[in-house]
Amino acid sequence: MNKVDTKTAEGILFTDQYQLTMAQLYYRMGLHEKPAQFDYFFRHYPDYGAHKAGYCINAGLEWLINWMRSVRFRKEDIEYLRGQTRRSGEPVFDQDFLTWLEETGHYGDITMNAIPEGRVVHPNVPLAVFQGPLAMAQILETSVLNHLNYQTLIATKAARIRESGRGQLFLEFGARRGHDKGVNAGARAALIGGADFTSNVGISHVLGLPPKGTHAHSMVQAFLALGMSELDAFKAYADVYPDECLLLVDTIDTLKSGIPNAIEVFEDLKKKGYKPVGIRLDSGDLAYLSIQAAKMLNAAGFPDTSIVLSNELDELNIWQIITQIEEEGPRNGLDPDKLIRRLAYGVGTRLITSAGDSSLGGVYKLVALWGDNTWIPAIKISESTSKTPNPGNKKVWRVYDKRKKATADLLSAEDEDPRKFEKLVLHHPSDRSIFRALDQEMVTFLEPLMVDVLKEGKVVYNFPSLEEIREIRDSDIESLDSGVKRVMNPHVYHVSITERLWQLKQELIESVREQGH
């Protein structure tokens, strides 16, 4: 796309057509400026098939807010909408609506609170709550879902990979296989969720991190094509980057050529007073090759050089590699823990596309409309009770038990303060028979999770830095029970509602059902 087209495609028209046709209907009925509340939440953790997440890491908020503040209906957008025609040949949008849209078509009237980025989050909990004029809050839907679903999906995958890799250095490598420009958002989310660095230069610059990388097979190939050798290529690399020498050893033959050549170059570097960084393995049986590489490097006097693994890695592959090293290391005379501590991971495709579950099914649901002087809860009843959202204005609390572990998230009505309840009754959101009663002495504290972000379009929140977001993440993951963090078959974390919210939901479901009969 050229620049003009990019402004169109990534501006306020980055939405679905039906948002605009509904907005016009609201305008026609005089409802377009009626205050409405929409909740953003997801219903299920990512399910990758053989494995499944037990928690998510919230991400995407700051970029969403930046986008909301940078767009509005421009003259060009209005002209385009004016040109849209119906089957009859008449315009889709009428002049009065377009005039209103040109004057009022921005997100400067939206008030919003949200759970901060980096926090552990769970299904059916509102992660962001939007209040504003019905028509504009409706038009906003597509972009909210687009910004928040993807980053939360990738931050979650990255947290799992970090967990599985036992906190070893973890680099995001996905730009070449991700979904077009979306990879920049994906890299940011990976850095929030668990990656230490990314190879993506531009986004590193924007986020203030150094980009990371080594060299590719093509460098060795180029030397070979010109009649030189792999060793020549490694030597040249070491000459140019003596203090950053990390060599990719699988272009010809990892064990017979790559590692012996790397060791020769490392010895030269050592003589010159440099500390070689390590090698990268990008094909073959990475567990077996790690063990063989470690033996060869140890024998040559390089017990500390890194071994960077890449090639279709994800949390399961890494877990499998580590398990195999734990089993086979000792037989090979290696301390497996020591080997595991010198590994690093370059993770591309399977992280940036969340392979196995390539989308988060987050939704943006109307939960309340402003009546004459109060909020009227709204509800959508579906075939299944479990899909029915929790209606109305709500507060979100995290309940910490005596061990200071997070034991449940609790949704209450807006004007309830569960900190003052004598007994905390945690109801399952759709099954009346399931509840848990906690005496207050079984609880360390109840933490409100939402912060104010926008007041009528003005930012009232200090966005944390990437570093601060990562601290939030670490502390939240620390407070999870290990069962919830399991890579496979995680324990189910409880998301509950208060008695009052339960009653409200039942009343609404009944009143809507009556209409259907």
Add this chain to the structure above:
Amino acid sequence: MNKVDTKTAEGILFTDQYQLTMAQLYYRMGLHEKPAQFDYFFRHYPDYGAHKAGYCINAGLEWLINWMRSVRFRKEDIEYLRGQTRRSGEPVFDQDFLTWLEETGHYGDITMNAIPEGRVVHPNVPLAVFQGPLAMAQILETSVLNHLNYQTLIATKAARIRESGRGQLFLEFGARRGHDKGVNAGARAALIGGADFTSNVGISHVLGLPPKGTHAHSMVQAFLALGMSELDAFKAYADVYPDECLLLVDTIDTLKSGIPNAIEVFEDLKKKGYKPVGIRLDSGDLAYLSIQAAKMLNAAGFPDTSIVLSNELDELNIWQIITQIEEEGPRNGLDPDKLIRRLAYGVGTRLITSAGDSSLGGVYKLVALWGDNTWIPAIKISESTSKTPNPGNKKVWRVYDKRKKATADLLSAEDEDPRKFEKLVLHHPSDRSIFRALDQEMVTFLEPLMVDVLKEGKVVYNFPSLEEIREIRDSDIESLDSGVKRVMNPHVYHVSITERLWQLKQELIESVREQGH
């Protein structure tokens, strides 16, 4: 991101760090302006688990070229690179290299040929071939892969969905669940591969198509919350859009509320002289509900209104729905073919993320370097022979048999013309024992697939319009055997190499192997 950051993250720094460190190494060795050739190709069709593609639809070329022509190393980019430091604290990039990059850091010297967008393409066939100065051609890699992999992935999925839906109206709905801004490229690719329209407003505008859509559940909910009914909501919609009236009928209860209410509104419209468009089903058993909806609409005198299906659709779900309608339609007194011909499909998440296989593993491989007066083929030998790319400059041919069906793609050396061969011998690219000999009378014609796109950065190609790309697609799909088009377990299409290319490959593999021992 703000505008300044977007320019950085989506400009020429939209690449991996190692491309830049390798470029500096080539500069240091005086190799940076040596002409090099890189081939872009993929190795496997998308494999979605239970099903697998038998062909791909090529897409992404025009946007890649637009990007290449719009970026260069700007002063700001150079300043950023100057600030990068090594472990030692010294700069990563030296002044002489940065000066060269500032002067010469663009894609204005790249010559490229490629297979046009919309064409059916197969594994191990170069889809785009880049020749240019080694350093810049290397830096280009990441963006080439990013632009071409994703669009080809999605165009392929869209072609499968169109095939499975028997060519019925097919709308792309994925903006809310796709990967950040990547959804714009995804929508374009879907429109190339098989979708008729998209709900995405901005990209429709850019591509000159009308965006499509109806209304959401939230509209009905808003009416309910304000004390009105689903029928009121439908009536309001019909008032505003009398000639575009397509109603979403599953907010309360599809069969008991939604469809009866829709029929009531359709009757009013009919009286006023309008033709109602149809209904949309977004939950439940879509095959069962389609049959029931058709019965109710037929009985009410609306046998032609559309039934639009949505909700986690993909080629398998659609195939399953159609199969169920064929089985159960007659029992319900319906002509299944007639019902199938009134269906339309709104496909979101599973298309825009290519659920099941969320990335195309396309690669960009160095295949030749310019020597003193000739191209020297380059090769990477991997653990498996089948992963070894076909070296050197090549031509790509499509072989059509007597029925004018495409029977194989053939790679030849640059200076070979297989049209002049007496006997066409098609060799398997890695297994000598597999080959097929065709007399020329068994062949209708050999079609060269590549076109010239860039000559030293200048566009020498007329990019076809979306409409033209779709004609190319239809004609190529038409020329495939039906076995290759099967949604599940497709027949394997042959990609072959000539005898000369086979010999060249073996010689190169041998010469590289010698180095490894």
